[in-house]
Amino acid sequence: MATKKKTTAPAPPSCSVCQGSGEVSHTVHVGRNRRAVGQQAGLCLNCLGTGEAPTD
Numbered sequence: 453m454a455t456k457k458k459t460t461a462p463a464p465p466s467c468s469v470c471q472g473s474g475e476v477s478h479t480v481h482v483g484r485n486r487r488a489v490g491q492q493a494g495l496c497l498n499c500l501g502t503g504e505a506p507t508d
């Protein structure tokens with residue numbers, strides 16, 4: 453008697469850009485020298501913040 457695994461919907465692949473977090477960090481530049489002052493989290497434009505790899 454075979455034990456049947458309960459099949460669930462496969463987990464969607466994580467976005468390769470944000471690693472599934474839905475956010476990416478952008479380096480913030482200020483001033484004439486475009487000095488980098490830090491990083492700011494922003495919406496991942498690859499998955500639009502869902503954290504899932506787009507299928508199309």
Ligand SMILES: [Zn+2]
Nearest residue numbers: 467470496499
């Ligand atoms: Zn993403």
